[in-house]
Amino acid sequence: MATALTLTICSLLAGATLVVRSATARAWLMLTTLVVAPAILIVHVADAQQFATLRDRPALAAALLVAGISVVGVLAILFSRRPSAFPIAVVLTVPFRIPISIGGSTANLLLGLYIVVAAGAVAWAVPRLRRGATEDGSPPAALEWVIAAVLVLYSAQSAYGLGASPALQNIVFFYIPFALLFVLLARSQWTEKLAGRALAVLVGLALLLSAVGFFEFATRQIFLNPKVIASNQFSDYFRVNSVFFDPNIFGRFLVVVIVLLVAWICWQPRTRQVLLGGIVLLVLFGGLVITLSQSSFVALLAGLAVIAALRWSVRWTAALVLISLVVGVVALAAGTGALSGGRKAERATSGRAALVSGGSRLFIDRPLQGWGAGSFPRQYRFANNVSYEAAASASHTIPVTVAAEQGIIGLLAYLALLALAFVRTLRGARSAPWPEMQVGVAAAFVAIVVHTLIYAAFLEDPFTWVLLGVATALAAARADQPESAAPQ
Numbered sequence: 001m002a003t004a005l006t007l008t009i010c011s012l013l014a015g016a017t018l019v020v021r022s023a024t025a026r027a028w029l030m031l032t033t034l035v036v037a038p039a040i041l042i043v044h045v046a047d048a049q050q051f052a053t054l055r056d057r058p059a060l061a062a063a064l065l066v067a068g069i070s071v072v073g074v075l076a077i078l079f080s081r082r083p084s085a086f087p088i089a090v091v092l093t094v095p096f097r098i099p100i101s102i103g104g105s106t107a108n109l110l111l112g113l114y115i116v117v118a119a120g121a122v123a124w125a126v127p128r129l130r131r132g133a134t135e136d137g138s139p140p141a142a143l144e145w146v147i148a149a150v151l152v153l154y155s156a157q158s159a160y161g162l163g164a165s166p167a168l169q170n171i172v173f174f175y176i177p178f179a180l181l182f183v184l185l186a187r188s189q190w191t192e193k194l195a196g197r198a199l200a201v202l203v204g205l206a207l208l209l210s211a212v213g214f215f216e217f218a219t220r221q222i223f224l225n226p227k228v229i230a231s232n233q234f235s236d237y238f239r240v241n242s243v244f245f246d247p248n249i250f251g252r253f254l255v256v257v258i259v260l261l262v263a264w265i266c267w268q269p270r271t272r273q274v275l276l277g278g279i280v281l282l283v284l285f286g287g288l289v290i291t292l293s294q295s296s297f298v299a300l301l302a303g304l305a306v307i308a309a310l311r312w313s314v315r316w317t318a319a320l321v322l323i324s325l326v327v328g329v330v331a332l333a334a335g336t337g338a339l340s341g342g343r344k345a346e347r348a349t350s351g352r353a354a355l356v357s358g359g360s361r362l363f364i365d366r367p368l369q370g371w372g373a374g375s376f377p378r379q380y381r382f383a384n385n386v387s388y389e390a391a392a393s394a395s396h397t398i399p400v401t402v403a404a405e406q407g408i409i410g411l412l413a414y415l416a417l418l419a420l421a422f423v424r425t426l427r428g429a430r431s432a433p434w435p436e437m438q439v440g441v442a443a444a445f446v447a448i449v450v451h452t453l454i455y456a457a458f459l460e461d462p463f464t465w466v467l468l469g470v471a472t473a474l475a476a477a478r479a480d481q482p483e484s485a486a487p488q
Helices: 002-019 023-045 049-056 058-081 085-093 111-131 142-159 164-186 192-219 226-233 247-266 271-289 294-311 314-337 341-348 352-365 376-384 398-426 435-454 462-480
Strands: 098-102 105-109
Touching: 002 023, 002 142, 002 164, 023 111, 023 164, 049 058, 058 085, 058 111, 085 111, 085 164, 085 192, 111 164, 142 164, 142 398, 164 462, 192 247, 192 271, 247 271, 247 294, 247 435, 247 462, 271 294, 294 314, 294 435, 352 376, 352 398, 376 398, 398 435, 398 462, 435 462
Parallel strands: none
Antiparallel strands: 098 105
16 A cells, blocks of 8 residues: 555656646656656665675665766756757667566666656756746647546556556556656657657667677577577577567567658658668568567558558558458468367467456456556466466556456546547648658557557557657647648
């Protein structure tokens, strides 16, 4: 109960940062959240095995703390003088995670991104406190209010059930810092030049990480995740994960970059740029292929469909998607028909059918309030009498996970967030000043949502918040644009 209360207070701070109108109030809330959330994080990870050296050597821990604060201070000065450096720093750090073993589970900390967010928050907040700014851009819309409500609701629902520790990890490791990231990116001044630089950095990272994946595939050596290593040893296929802890998350990262790059290519007038982009796409798609991530392939098709609809024809794209779905269903039915026994759907979906059906049963057993935020793994384990290893961290279908953990209340909040996010990313994409950027952001967001319907990690993925933050900034820029300057 005490943990849930602490998390709820922290979520209230972050939620208020999203919705307050005053820039001064937002600055104070942001700085307060920067103190409270890391304090909870430090207390939570203090017992992790990776920090044993720091526990035994407090002087070293203090030195590292001072060094971290110094890095944040230096970056804050840089971001204050060159605001465009903040989005580039976000892009540079967003893929890199540090796996930390806590309480029998593994949490992937985005330490570099946390430092960048903290520095960006200080760079944004301090000048406004000095000036005593009152208003801060356009008032918060429904999406911001729903995000704030989702954060607080999730924290409050961690008070019951078996998921206090996973809920704490989600809130402190992901939701709180990513909410601040959303606020900062939504208030960044995006230009065509800045967007081009961010895309170039992102593509460069994707090429580098794909090269790591190619090396893993050539040498048959995986750098991270013992589960993937073991799976490769007993399978006819070999999956790579590069520096990510999961091949599916690596695949999702590549899908986002590919979709953004395709959107850029679709608006390029020069053949040379199109050819160069096509060559890069072939390399990135090769990296995606060796992940063998089924969910990533489906997400890529969804993102490309959005680009085709917004660039050319919604009607023809919808027709092609419908035909593809029919063909896919027929092929899946034929494939599962060739299998024997009760494991048809289980084998065809790589074990996800059981997780989805199990999560659905959990929802039916407690439909209103659910079993508590973060409780799916343990509740699924007890309900189905399986080992902890057999109980996945999520149902591999986010709506089912939300329904099982948070009931109808949480599911309605999730659907409202999803609907408003689609409106934010898709509205005005065709008529945007830089349609390749707006369409790319919208298509990448749709790809992530589709990926979460098959795999997991919606609000736990920083790309979700990055894309929503950029879409919000672009929407604000369109609203401020004079009607005479609107594209014809």
